[in-house]
Amino acid sequence: MSSSTREEVLRHLQTVGYLQPALHKQTHAPAPNAIDHTLWRAYTRPVHDIGGEADVPIQFEEKEEEQWELNTFATCECLAWRGVWNAEERRRRQNVDVGQTQYLGLPYYGRWLLTAARILVDKQYVTLTELINKLDEVKKRHEQNTAR
Amino acid sequence: MATGIGDPQCFKGKAGASKFKEGDRVRVKDLPDIFYTRTMTYTRGAVGTVTKLVYESPAAEDEAWDNTDNPEWFYSVVFKQKELWPEYPDLYANDTVETEFPERYLESA
Numbered sequence: 001m002s003s004s005t006r007e008e009v010l011r012h013l014q015t016v017g018y019l020q021p022a023l024h025k026q027t028h029a030p031a032p033n034a035i036d037h038t039l040w041r042a043y044t045r046p047v048h049d050i051g052g053e054a055d056v057p058i059q060f061e062e063k064e065e066e067q068w069e070l071n072t073f074a075t076c077e078c079l080a081w082r083g084v085w086n087a088e089e090r091r092r093r094q095n096v097d098v099g100q101t102q103y104l105g106l107p108y109y110g111r112w113l114l115t116a117a118r119i120l121v122d123k124q125y126v127t128l129t130e131l132i133n134k135l136d137e138v139k140k141r142h143e144q145n146t147a148r
Numbered sequence: 149m150a151t152g153i154g155d156p157q158c159f160k161g162k163a164g165a166s167k168f169k170e171g172d173r174v175r176v177k178d179l180p181d182i183f184y185t186r187t188m189t190y191t192r193g194a195v196g197t198v199t200k201l202v203y204e205s206p207a208a209e210d211e212a213w214d215n216t217d218n219p220e221w222f223y224s225v226v227f228k229q230k231e232l233w234p235e236y237p238d239l240y241a242n243d244t245v246e247t248e249f250p251e252r253y254l255e256s257a
Contacts, residue, residue: 041181044182045181045182046182046183046184046185049188051189051190052189052233086211086214088208088211089214092184092212096183096184
């Protein structure tokens with residue numbers, strides 16, 4: 001393991017700490033009687049159901065799709081045409097199964113792409129081992145190309 | 149160009165008789181909402197008016213796991229904004245919002 005790997009690992013461990021859902025009080029491993037119905041419903045709600053949640057205004061910005069985003073959309077449509085998922089299962093996985101941190105924290109097409117990979121593993125079209133090996137191969141190739 | 153019959157048209161005629169009709173007053177049921185739903189929490193318990201029977205389709209709760217065995221009627225329902233948001237300004241008392249529900253979420257009001 002190179003030191004740059006250790007640097008990335010340690011940076012990652014620090015970053016995931018920032019992503020902890022916060023109730024602004026200590027919430028880890030609560031006793032069952034610490035979770036009343038109100039909290040249970042809040043924790044188990046489908047996280048895409050955000051209508052009415054308090055939030056601050058955000059800036060609306062027009063943005064053209066990037067090529068990788070168009071490719072991601074086409075890939076997900078192909079998965080539908082080939083019967084891997086229907087649109088509702090895709091939305092469930094992209095918008096709810098990802099969990100609140102990823103739903104709010106990742107770019108829109110980032111969630112599409114992540115979910116396309118996820119369903120291929122979940123439904124055993126590829127193994128996670130194959131996916132990891134491919135990601136590793138592409139990452140190394142990219143590093144070589146950018147080093148030139 | 150795609151020429152097939154897409155969702156939801158492919159479920160046309162498969163939901164049987166509809167329980168509600170245009171103009172009916174309906175209340176949205178607050179069914180348990182674990183795992184998946186498209187019935188927004190902010191509409192639950194509110195009373196609105198059916199404006200249209202929009203299509204027949206499996207509910208999202210079934211279709212999201214690829215179960216299409218039980219198509220049901222979907223209704224477009226219009227609510228007064230004031231019914232949904234207690235603090236909505238009186239100045240805009242005529243504002244409405246319209247959205248769709250599968251039949252299972254509606255009861256007569």
